[in-house]
Amino acid sequence: MLLEVKNIKKSFGGVKAIKGSTFNIEEKRITALIGPNGAGKTTLFNIITGLLKADEGEIQFRGETITQLKPHDIANFGISRTFQQVRLFRYLSVYDHLRMVENNEDTKIIKNIFKKDKRKVDIYEKILKDIGIDRGIDTLVSELSYGQRKLLNIAMALRKPHHLLMLDEPVAGVNTVVQEKIEELLQSLKEKGETILLIDHDMGFVRTLADHVIVLDAGVVITQGKPEEVLNDPKVLEAYLGE
Ligand SMILES: Nc1ncnc2c1ncn2[C@@H]1O[C@H](COP(=O)(O)OP(=O)(O)O)[C@@H](O)[C@H]1O
Ligand SMILES: [Mg+2]
Numbered sequence: 001m002l003l004e005v006k007n008i009k010k011s012f013g014g015v016k017a018i019k020g021s022t023f024n025i026e027e028k029r030i031t032a033l034i035g036p037n038g039a040g041k042t043t044l045f046n047i048i049t050g051l052l053k054a055d056e057g058e059i060q061f062r063g064e065t066i067t068q069l070k071p072h073d074i075a076n077f078g079i080s081r082t083f084q085q086v087r088l089f090r091y092l093s094v095y096d097h098l099r100m101v102e103n104n105e106d107t108k109i110i111k112n113i114f115k116k117d118k119r120k121v122d123i124y125e126k127i128l129k130d131i132g133i134d135r136g137i138d139t140l141v142s143e144l145s146y147g148q149r150k151l152l153n154i155a156m157a158l159r160k161p162h163h164l165l166m167l168d169e170p171v172a173g174v175n176t177v178v179q180e181k182i183e184e185l186l187q188s189l190k191e192k193g194e195t196i197l198l199i200d201h202d203m204g205f206v207r208t209l210a211d212h213v214i215v216l217d218a219g220v221v222i223t224q225g226k227p228e229e230v231l232n233d234p235k236v237l238e239a240y241l242g243e
Helices: 041-048 071-077 094-102 109-114 118-131 146-159 176-191 203-209 234-241
Strands: 003-012 015-025 030-034 056-061 079-081 164-168 196-200 212-217 220-225
Touching: 003 041, 015 041, 015 056, 015 220, 030 041, 030 203, 041 164, 041 196, 071 079, 079 146, 094 118, 094 146, 118 146, 146 164, 146 176, 176 196, 176 203, 196 203, 212 234, 220 234
Parallel strands: 030 196, 030 212, 079 164, 164 196
Antiparallel strands: 003 015, 003 056, 212 220
């Protein structure tokens, strides 16, 4: 098992956001974590990646307990993620962003960003082509469309060495063309052996893509299994209708 989440609990003041969640992530497949707004999906991502501390419970990654580690150390263990709200620097280029995530041990990073490396240029041009961003690497983030920023976010997460890729709502707010692009990309990543944990709010995207679906509602895993079973489960439909 790549990732084991065991009985995680988390409160914010009086709000019990996560009420004892347990699930596993298997290698080389796409697992979708779905559930209505406010279910606790992003909170679980933040706990797994160390941005938030769980009140109770344990998380193991490749057999090691990571629950008490700092975000930086968890990232170095091989967990790479994107955020629901895209976090990019408007006045830095695509090149700068890809260069930035490559080696977080590198103290000369700022200097390196502004000094272009020819080998990197070729690699990044290929990355952009593969991911479907039809712009040059010198394009500033401020010149990218919303969909292209979402794609760049995924490219950055992919560029970091990792064993698990975690994507928080990668298709939220994008048009159907970009949605299809991301769907194709994730499918091809799975074929290359990537392990992906994906949060999504929209069940349609998950139906075609996920191997395994975990449904969270009000901080509780209410069911999990194959998409065709889970997405037709009356409990799940009720959770979404109650939103
Ligand atoms: N930093 C925080 N402080 C207080 N409450 C929070 C915080 N983060 C999340 N919550 C609350 O926890 C619950 C789960 O939120 P979240 O994990 O963002 O849900 P989801 O990603 O499934 O939409 C919500 O009720 C939200 O308001
Ligand atoms: Mg969220």
